Amino acid sequence: MAAFTRLLKPSSSTSSLLFKRSLSATSSSAVASDIPNFSDPKPSRNFQWVFLGCPGVGKGTYASRLSNLLGVPHIATGDLVREELASSGALSRQLAEIVNQGKLVSDEIIFNLLSKRLEAGESKGESGFILDGFPRTLRQAEILDEVTEIDLVVNLKLREDVLVEKCLGRRICSQCGKGFNVASINAKPENGRPGMSMAPLLPPQHCASKLITRADDTELVVKERLRVYYEMSQPVEGFYKSQGKLMEFDLPGGIPESWPKLLEALNLDETEVKQSAVA
Numbered sequence: 001m002a003a004f005t006r007l008l009k010p011s012s013s014t015s016s017l018l019f020k021r022s023l024s025a026t027s028s029s030a031v032a033s034d035i036p037n038f039s040d041p042k043p044s045r046n047f048q049w050v051f052l053g054c055p056g057v058g059k060g061t062y063a064s065r066l067s068n069l070l071g072v073p074h075i076a077t078g079d080l081v082r083e084e085l086a087s088s089g090a091l092s093r094q095l096a097e098i099v100n101q102g103k104l105v106s107d108e109i110i111f112n113l114l115s116k117r118l119e120a121g122e123s124k125g126e127s128g129f130i131l132d133g134f135p136r137t138l139r140q141a142e143i144l145d146e147v148t149e150i151d152l153v154v155n156l157k158l159r160e161d162v163l164v165e166k167c168l169g170r171r172i173c174s175q176c177g178k179g180f181n182v183a184s185i186n187a188k189p190e191n192g193r194p195g196m197s198m199a200p201l202l203p204p205q206h207c208a209s210k211l212i213t214r215a216d217d218t219e220l221v222v223k224e225r226l227r228v229y230y231e232m233s234q235p236v237e238g239f240y241k242s243q244g245k246l247m248e249f250d251l252p253g254g255i256p257e258s259w260p261k262l263l264e265a266l267n268l269d270e271t272e273v274k275q276s277a278v279a
C-alpha cells in the first residue's frame with residue numbers, strides 16, 4: 001500500500017492548458033447529463049481521469065482513443081491482470097480461477113499490479129493517467145481518493161442486451177493484441193429505449209487468423225460479471241457523483257456516432273488538441 005501511496009502523487013503538467021479548456025466549460029451535448037461544474041479547475045498537473053462502466057461498454061476503446069489524443073497513459077487494470085495471467089507464476093493460477101468465474105480479484109493484488117505499472121511509467125517520465133477498470137470497489141475508490149485527486153470520472157452507459165452481445169463478439173489478435181468485435185448489433189427499440197445499431201469492428205487480414213476470445217467472455221461469465229458490477233462497482237458511481245466529478249455518457253451507437261459526441265461532451269476539439277501537441 002505504501003508503494004501505491006507514494007506513486008499516485010501529482011506530477012507536473014504538460015497539458016494544463018487543454019486540461020483547463022476541457023474542464024472549464026459545461027457540455028452542450030444532449031447525451032451527457034450531470035456534467036460537473038468545472039469552473040475552478042486547478043490544473044497543476046496532467047489529466048487524472050477514470051472511466052467507469054459495465055463490462056463490454058467500451059471503456060477500453062474510448063479510454064485508449066483519449067489517451068492517444070491527450071498524450072496520457074491508458075491504464076486498464078484488466079490488462080494488468082491478463083498480463084499476470086499470461087505469466088507462469090503461482091499468482092497466475094490463483095488469478096485464472098477468479099477471473100474465469102467473473103469475480104473480482106482482491107484489492108491488494110490490484111493495488112500491487114497498479115503500483116508496479118505506475119512505477120514503471122513514472123520511471124519512463126509518464127504523468128497523468130486514464131484509468132479503466134479501476135476503481136471497481138468503494139474501498140478502491142476511497143484509497144485512490146486518499147492518495148491523489150481525480151479530475152473527472154466518465155461513466156459510459158449502454159443497454160444491457162447490447163453489452164452482452166458486444167462481450168460475446170469481442171476478439172483479440174493474439175499477435176498484436178489489438179481488439180476487434182465481430183458482432184453486428186441491431187437492437188430493436190424496447191420499453192421506451194431507442195433501437196441501436198453497431199457495425200462489427202473487423203480485423204485486417206493479417207490479424208484475422210490469429211483471433212482469440214477472452215476466457216471470461218462466455219455468456220455465463222459475462223452475466224456474472226454484470227451482476228458483480230451492479231453489486232460491487234455501481235456504488236463507485238455514487239461516490240464520484242457526490243463529489244461532483246461524474247459525467248454520465250449514454251453511448252448513442254458504435255464508434256462513428258459515439259466518439260464525436262464524447263469529444264463534444266468533454267469539450268475537446270480533436271484538431272485543436274493535435275495541433276497543440278505538435279506546437
Ligand code: AMP
Nearest residue numbers: 077078081099103104105110133134136
Ligand atoms: P476487465 O478487462 O476490466 O473486464 O477485467 C478483467 C478481470 O480482471 C475482471 O473481471 C476482474 O476479475 C479483474 N479485475 C480488473 N480490474 C479489477 C479491479 N479494479 N478490481 C478487482 N478485479 C479487477
